[in-house]
Amino acid sequence: MFRALIFDWSGTLVDDLPPVLDATNHVLGVYGKPPMDREEFRVRFRLPYREFYEEVLPGVPLEELETHFRSAFSASSAPVTVLPHAREKLEWCRRHGIRCFVLTSMDADAFRGQLEEFGLAPYFEATYAGVLDKRERILGIIESHGIDPADCAFVGDMVHDIDTARHARITSVAVLTGYTHPAPLADALPDITVQDLDGLRRLLERPLxxxxxxxxxxxxxxxxxxxxxxxxxxxxxxxxxxxxxxxxxxxxxxxxxxxxxxxxxxxxxxxxxxxxxxxxxxxxxxxxxxxxxxxxxxxxxxxxxxxxxxxxxxxxxxxxxxxxxxxxxxxxxxxxxxxxxxxxxx
The missing domain is CATH 3.90.79.10 (Nucleoside Triphosphate Pyrophosphohydrolase)
Structure with a gap:
C-alpha cells in the first residue's frame, strides 16, 4: 500500500470540465475559431496548457488568453461538482494513515475557492496550485515533505500527470474520469489505470x-x-x-x-x-x-x-x-x- 498520494485536482477529484469547456470555447470564439465538443476537447487538450493553445491559437500571448479564459470561467453557469467516490477515497486514506497532497495547474484563486466550497481542505497535508508544468514542482514536494518515492503515487487524469510521475520516479495512476480520452492515456503507459477513485480504493484493498x-x-x-x-x-x-x-x-x-x-x-x-x-x-x-x-x-x-x-x-x-x-x-x-x-x- 502507498504511504503518500499526490492528487491532481480537475478531472481527478473535481469535475470542472463543463465550465472549462465553456471558457475554452469562449476563447476560441474571440479569435474566430469554431467551438469544440466534449469528446474533441478530451482528445486534443493537454498540459502544460500553453502547448494546447500554441496548437489551436498559434502566436497569441498566453497572458492574453488567460485573461479571456478566467473571465469566461467565472461567468459560466455550468456546474462544478466533486466527482463520485472522491470524498470516500479521501476518507479511506485518512482512516489508513495515507498522506494526501494536491498538485494542480488550476488557477490558484479558483482552486482555493473550490477547496473551501467543497470542504476538502482537511484531507490534505499540503496543496500546490497554479503550477503550469507539474514536473517542475513535484521533486521539491517529495523532498520537502520527506516522502519516499517508493511509497508514493501520483493520481491524475492526463498524460502530463503520468509524465510528472515518471519524472519523479514514482508510481503513476491514471483515472478515466477527467479531461483526457482513454486512448491517449493508454498510449502514455501509466503504471496503474482505474475507472475512478473507487476502483483505486478497491485495488489497494484487494486481499493479497x-x-x-x-x-x-x-x-x-x-x-x-x-x-x-x-x-x-x-x-x-x-x-x-x-x-x-x-x-x-x-x-x-x-x-x-x-x-x-x-x-x-x-x-x-x-x-x-x-x-x-x-x-x-x-x-x-x-x-x-x-x-x-x-x-x-x-x-x-x-x-x-x-x-x-x-x-x-x-x-x-x-x-x-x-x-x-x-x-x-x-x-x-x-x-x-x-x-x-x-x-x-x-
Missing part, C-alpha cells in the same frame, strides 16, 4: 492472498570482461539489481528474457542459462506488495550499448566482488551469491 503470483524473468548479463550489468531502479527502493520483467501470456521464459533485456537495456543476449527461481513475497524493498516468482538467469551480451528506459536510473558494469559491495536488492544478492558459488565449484 487472492492475487496469483506474478512470473518474471531477469538475468545477470556478463560482458566480454566478465563484468555484470547492475541497474538502479526506483521500483526497488533505488537499490541496484538486474534487468528483467513480467512474462507475457503465450511467451516462453527465454523469449520474455530477451525481450525485456532489449526493452530495458538495448542489449542483445545469448546463451541464457537458468540458475534458480526465487519466491519474492511482499518485499519491503519493492514499491508495492506483490508475490513474484523470479526466474533468474545468467546470459552473455553479444551486441549493443546500454541505453536504459524510464524504469531505471543508472547502470554500472561490475565484477562479482564489486557488485556484492553495492546496495543490492535482496533477490539480486541471492542470485549473485549462487552464481559465484556454482562458479567456484565448477
Amino acid at each position: 492472498a487472492r492475487k496469483a503470483p506474478v512470473a518474471t524473468v531477469g538475468a545477470l548479463i556478463e560482458d566480454e570482461a566478465g563484468r555484470y550489468l547492475m541497474v538502479k531502479t526506483h521500483k526497488w527502493s533505488h537499490r541496484w539489481g538486474i534487468p528483467g520483467g513480467k512474462i507475457k501470456r503465450g511467451e516462453s521464459s527465454e523469449d520474455a528474457l530477451r525481450r525485456e533485456i532489449r526493452e530495458e537495456t538495448n542489449l542483445e543476449i545469448d546463451e541464457p542459462r537458468f540458475v534458480m527461481v526465487q519466491d519474492c513475497i511482499d518485499s519491503e524493498e519493492f514499491q508495492r506488495p506483490e508475490h513474484f516468482l523470479l526466474l533468474n538467469y545468467v546470459a552473455r551480451r553479444i551486441s549493443g550499448e546500454v541505453v536504459l528506459n524510464e524504469e531505471a536510473e543508472e547502470f554500472r558494469w561490475a565484477d562479482a566482488e564489486e557488485a556484492l559491495r553495492m546496495d543490492l536488492n535482496q533477490p539480486t544478492r541471492v542470485l549473485l551469491t549462487e552464481v559465484m558459488r556454482s562458479t567456484q565449484q565448477a
Whole structure:
C-alpha cells in the first residue's frame, strides 16, 4: 500500500470540465475559431496548457488568453461538482494513515475557492496550485515533505500527470474520469489505470492472498570482461539489481528474457542459462506488495550499448566482488551469491 498520494485536482477529484469547456470555447470564439465538443476537447487538450493553445491559437500571448479564459470561467453557469467516490477515497486514506497532497495547474484563486466550497481542505497535508508544468514542482514536494518515492503515487487524469510521475520516479495512476480520452492515456503507459477513485480504493484493498503470483524473468548479463550489468531502479527502493520483467501470456521464459533485456537495456543476449527461481513475497524493498516468482538467469551480451528506459536510473558494469559491495536488492544478492558459488565449484 502507498504511504503518500499526490492528487491532481480537475478531472481527478473535481469535475470542472463543463465550465472549462465553456471558457475554452469562449476563447476560441474571440479569435474566430469554431467551438469544440466534449469528446474533441478530451482528445486534443493537454498540459502544460500553453502547448494546447500554441496548437489551436498559434502566436497569441498566453497572458492574453488567460485573461479571456478566467473571465469566461467565472461567468459560466455550468456546474462544478466533486466527482463520485472522491470524498470516500479521501476518507479511506485518512482512516489508513495515507498522506494526501494536491498538485494542480488550476488557477490558484479558483482552486482555493473550490477547496473551501467543497470542504476538502482537511484531507490534505499540503496543496500546490497554479503550477503550469507539474514536473517542475513535484521533486521539491517529495523532498520537502520527506516522502519516499517508493511509497508514493501520483493520481491524475492526463498524460502530463503520468509524465510528472515518471519524472519523479514514482508510481503513476491514471483515472478515466477527467479531461483526457482513454486512448491517449493508454498510449502514455501509466503504471496503474482505474475507472475512478473507487476502483483505486478497491485495488489497494484487494486481499493479497487472492492475487496469483506474478512470473518474471531477469538475468545477470556478463560482458566480454566478465563484468555484470547492475541497474538502479526506483521500483526497488533505488537499490541496484538486474534487468528483467513480467512474462507475457503465450511467451516462453527465454523469449520474455530477451525481450525485456532489449526493452530495458538495448542489449542483445545469448546463451541464457537458468540458475534458480526465487519466491519474492511482499518485499519491503519493492514499491508495492506483490508475490513474484523470479526466474533468474545468467546470459552473455553479444551486441549493443546500454541505453536504459524510464524504469531505471543508472547502470554500472561490475565484477562479482564489486557488485556484492553495492546496495543490492535482496533477490539480486541471492542470485549473485549462487552464481559465484556454482562458479567456484565448477
